[in-house]
Amino acid sequence: MKDALSFEAVTKKYGAFTALNNVSLDINAGEFMTLLGPSGSGKTTMLMTIGGFVEPTAGHVTLDGQKITHLPPENRNFGLVFQGYALFPHLTVWENVFYPLRVRGMQKAEAEPKVRDVLELIQLSHLAERFPKQLSGGQQQRVALARALVFSPELLLLDEPLSALDRALRKDLQRELKDLHERVGTTFIYVTHDQEEALSMSDRIAILRDGQIEQLGTPSQLYEKPSSIFVANFLGKSNFVPVHDLNVEGADVGYSVGQDQFRFSRGDASLPQAGELSLALRPERLTLYGNREDAPENCLAGKVVKVTYFGQLYEAIVSTQSAGDLLVTVDLAHSEPRIGDRVWVGWAIDSGVILAGRPVDTDDAYAG
Amino acid sequence: MQGEAGIASRSSPLGKDTAYWGMVLLPAVFLATLYLVPVVSVMVRSVTEPTLGLDNYAVILENKAIRNVLGKTVYICAVTTALTLLFGYATAYAMCRMPEREQRLMFFLVILSFWISVLIRTFAWIAVLQPQGLLNDILIGIGIIDRPLRLVRNDLGVIIGMVHYMLPYAILPLFANMKTIDPTLVPAARALGASPRKAFMTVFLPLSLPGLAGASILVLIFSSGFYITPALLGGGKVVMIAEYISVQMSETLKWGLATSLATVLMLVVLALTIAMSRYMDIGDTGKKA
Numbered sequence: 001m002k003d004a005l006s007f008e009a010v011t012k013k014y015g016a017f018t019a020l021n022n023v024s025l026d027i028n029a030g031e032f033m034t035l036l037g038p039s040g041s042g043k044t045t046m047l048m049t050i051g052g053f054v055e056p057t058a059g060h061v062t063l064d065g066q067k068i069t070h071l072p073p074e075n076r077n078f079g080l081v082f083q084g085y086a087l088f089p090h091l092t093v094w095e096n097v098f099y100p101l102r103v104r105g106m107q108k109a110e111a112e113p114k115v116r117d118v119l120e121l122i123q124l125s126h127l128a129e130r131f132p133k134q135l136s137g138g139q140q141q142r143v144a145l146a147r148a149l150v151f152s153p154e155l156l157l158l159d160e161p162l163s164a165l166d167r168a169l170r171k172d173l174q175r176e177l178k179d180l181h182e183r184v185g186t187t188f189i190y191v192t193h194d195q196e197e198a199l200s201m202s203d204r205i206a207i208l209r210d211g212q213i214e215q216l217g218t219p220s221q222l223y224e225k226p227s228s229i230f231v232a233n234f235l236g237k238s239n240f241v242p243v244h245d246l247n248v249e250g251a252d253v254g255y256s257v258g259q260d261q262f263r264f265s266r267g268d269a270s271l272p273q274a275g276e277l278s279l280a281l282r283p284e285r286l287t288l289y290g291n292r293e294d295a296p297e298n299c300l301a302g303k304v305v306k307v308t309y310f311g312q313l314y315e316a317i318v319s320t321q322s323a324g325d326l327l328v329t330v331d332l333a334h335s336e337p338r339i340g341d342r343v344w345v346g347w348a349i350d351s352g353v354i355l356a357g358r359p360v361d362t363d364d365a366y367a368g
Numbered sequence: 369m370q371g372e373a374g375i376a377s378r379s380s381p382l383g384k385d386t387a388y389w390g391m392v393l394l395p396a397v398f399l400a401t402l403y404l405v406p407v408v409s410v411m412v413r414s415v416t417e418p419t420l421g422l423d424n425y426a427v428i429l430e431n432k433a434i435r436n437v438l439g440k441t442v443y444i445c446a447v448t449t450a451l452t453l454l455f456g457y458a459t460a461y462a463m464c465r466m467p468e469r470e471q472r473l474m475f476f477l478v479i480l481s482f483w484i485s486v487l488i489r490t491f492a493w494i495a496v497l498q499p500q501g502l503l504n505d506i507l508i509g510i511g512i513i514d515r516p517l518r519l520v521r522n523d524l525g526v527i528i529g530m531v532h533y534m535l536p537y538a539i540l541p542l543f544a545n546m547k548t549i550d551p552t553l554v555p556a557a558r559a560l561g562a563s564p565r566k567a568f569m570t571v572f573l574p575l576s577l578p579g580l581a582g583a584s585i586l587v588l589i590f591s592s593g594f595y596i597t598p599a600l601l602g603g604g605k606v607v608m609i610a611e612y613i614s615v616q617m618s619e620t621l622k623w624g625l626a627t628s629l630a631t632v633l634m635l636v637v638l639a640l641t642i643a644m645s646r647y648m649d650i651g652d653t654g655k656k657a
Contacts, residue, residue: 051559073558074567086556090574100560103570151561 004029004187005050005155010059012045012211019045020056021211027189032181034190036198037208038234043191046208047157050189052076063154074103079148079156079186083163085140087132093119093143094128100151118150121180138169142176149184158190162197174201195235199223207231223282225269229355232280239286240278240359241323246271255279255354258322262298265350272356285351286328288316288337289344299346302326304337318345407634410627417624424628434612434629441609444523444598445591448530452587453580455531456538460579463539464546475543478536486533490600493529494520497601521603529597534590538583545579585644589637609633 005027012020020042027033035043048054049061052073060069068076087096097118101111119125122142132140141161148156161177162170178201181188192198198205199219207214207222207230215227226232229240243262247254248271253264257279264279288304289295302320314330316337326345330337337343414424428434463474481489496502497519504516519525549572557567595610602608609629616626 053555053558072563073555074561074563076559077561078559080556080559082552082556084550084552086550086552088553088557088571088575089550099557099562099570103557103560103562103566147560157559 004031004064005189006062007046007049008060008062010046010049010056010061012042012049012054013057018211020049022059023211023213024059025206025213025216027187030185030187032178032188032190032201032203034192034198034202034205035208036192036195036205036234037214038193040210041208042211043193043208044159045211047159047189047191050155051078051080051157077151077154079151079153081141081144081148081156081158081161083160085132085144085161085164087140087143087147089132091131092128093124093130093132093135096132096143097147097150099147104151114150118146121149121183122146137165138173141165141173145177145180149180149186153186155187155189158188160192161190163192163194170197177201199235207234225353226280226355229278229280229357229359232353232355233359237283237327239281239283239323239326240355241281241326242358243277243279243354246274246277246354253354257300260300260322263349264352264354266354267350269353271354275356276358278355278358279352280355281326281347281352283315283327283329285347286326287346288318288328288330288334289346292344295344295346296348298349298351299344300326302343302345304339304341304343307337307339318343320345411631413623414628414631417627424624425632427625428628428632437607437609437612440523440606441592444526444530444594444606444608445588447523447527448534448591449584449587451527451531452534452538453584456535456542456583457576457580459535460539460542460546463543478539481532481536486596489533490529490597493525493532493601497525497528520601521605523602523606525601525603526598526606526608529601530591530594533594533597534587537586537590541582541586542576542579545582546576549575581644585641588640588644592633592637 007023007025010020010023011018023042023046035046037043045054049056052068052071052075056069060067062068063076073080088099091099094115097115098108098111101114115128116125119128122145124139124142124146127135127139132143135143144161158177162173165173174197177188181201190198190201202219204216204218205222206216209230215222215231217225222231223235226235226238232238232240241257243255243257245254245256251266251268253266253271255262255264255277287295289299292299292301300320300323302318304316305319305325306317308315313332314337316328316330318326318328320326328345415422417424428438459474459478463471466474494501498504499516499518501519503519504513507513508516519528553571553575554567557571558564562570593610594608595614598606598608599611602611610633613626613629613633616622616629
């Protein structure tokens with residue numbers, strides 16, 4: 001597949017501050033690409049560089065091989081949905097959606113079918129004569145989408161479009177957006193700081209940190225095989241167990257936690273060089289056992305110190321001697337863990353990844 | 369906050385409504401005695417002096433000199449308002465786009481001109497604009513012109529002085545309005561395919577119309593009553609309505625004519641205010657609809 005949009009060693013500096021540091025990225029045509037990162041990581045700068053509002057200090061942005069680095073936004077033919085929707089308050093829904101066609105010189109009569117189609121697509125035909133202020137947040141959001149799609153843009157750029165909505169509505173709109181992406185087939189470039197949103201919607205995610213891409217991959221790649229403690233921490237919850245004395249024999253890796261020996265089947269994953277190491281284990285990869293005989297080879301003894309009920313599952317914190325506190329999710333098929341229970345925490349030999357470094361603040365591991 | 373206000377009004381011994389009426393009573397009495405009574409007496413005099421009837425108003429319609437003064441007043445006010453809005457709009461627009469620090473500095477500079485009395489400013493303009501004044505000296509000195517330009521004792525001088533005085537009255541409401549316009553709207557228009565010019569014309573300008581309407585009322589009303597500036601910068605050659613009324617009052621002692629002219633001026637201003645405030649509502653479609 002040919003690349004729809006490429007970043008070629010793009011750097012953007014604001015005075016002494018580097019917002020983007022030598023970023024290269026290829027986004028495929030038709031892809032749902034998410035730029036995910038904490039605030040100040042450069043994700044919005046990246047989106048605005050694509051949109052034409054930010055000129056890079058160095059490097060190039062290309063579209064199908066053509067340099068578009070210095071093209072003004074109005075000549076790019078990209079749809080852009082702003083965080084606050086940016087609907088024109090003096091125009092009705094219909095006029096808002098008509099706007100991009102109007103500035104392209106189209107007459108009302110000629111544009112009518114296009115506007116109608118796109119309003120039907122977002123199911124807001126009945127509100128065409130309303131003004132933006134008379135709509136709910138979710139409806140405004142959909143109008144902003146319609147307005148950004150009506151001129152069949154080559155890319156749709158979305159800047160945290162759901163962040164202003166409440167949680168339940170956000171879930172619905174996530175599904176709608178995903179549907180919309182499949183139906184229109186346009187490349188979506190989506191900026192968010194919400195990791196759940198990123199995981200559930202994206203074809204690929206680029207995780208940004210301090211103006212650089214920390215890791216690029218599919219949601220499951222990033223979730224299951226994070227390449228750094230930052231990524232493991234940023235996407236979902238993770239336990240970080242300090243490990244030492246790696247003993248590598250092909251795909252089989254022996255390691256120690258405190259005085260205990262464990263085994264890790266790394267598959268084709270690479271291992272970090274020596275230094276401080278952590279084993280990142282997702283809470284749902286850990287299982288509680290009542291006695292040693294039932295538990296797998298990799299297990300640690302501990303005591304349940306906290307249990308939280310979440311409806312579809314429990315979260316238990318198990319205090320162990322060599323690995324500290326571990327967060328374990330227990331689904332309802334198991335019996336309810338109780339505070340004070342003596343348990344064994346076990347995990348499969350192919351679970352988790354071994355990463356360089358130690359988390360700066362161990363509380364972060366399950367702070368959520 | 370609402371809770372606190374509720375508690376405060378409940379604990380008021382007079383009850384909520386009485387307490388609030390009490391607050392407006394004093395200013396109301398003050399305005400009625402010192403403002404409303406004189407205004408009514410002006411209106412009464414216009415139909416009773418020197419004889420009962422509408423003779424004074426007939427004079428206004430027939431007298432050529434008065435018609436000239438009225439025409440000049442309308443002309444000067446219209447040009448002043450147009451120029452003030454143009455410069456004021458540009459200044460307010462630029463201020464909106466400045467970083468916080470520069471914006472505060474600009475705001476201070478705009479407010480600063482309120483501190484200097486209109487009399488001092490007018491004399492300063494005479495010093496700058498007169499034939500042997502600063503501006504002409506400089507222009508002659510660098511050889512752009514060889515005889516002084518006539519910049520005072522004519523319409524131009526009056527308009528320069530008035531526009532200068534009125535600018536803050538236009539900048540402040542325009543700036544206040546522009547600050548309420550979502551700063552992402554123009555970039556959104558650009559992203560949707562509008563050139564900078566088109567984005568301004570189709571998005572920013574329509575949304576700033578309420579501010580423009582407000583500023584134009586203020587400027588128009590203020591400039592219709594200008595007295596010192598036209599009297600000094602016009603040098604007796606540009607007579608506007610306020611100066612003409614003053615002459616009738618204090619020199620020719622035609623109080624009947626003076627009060628009827630004042631009444632006409634007041635009614636015109638009132639009509640303008642009503643018309644423009646209607647327009648302001650229409651301009652603010654986003655809120656109204």
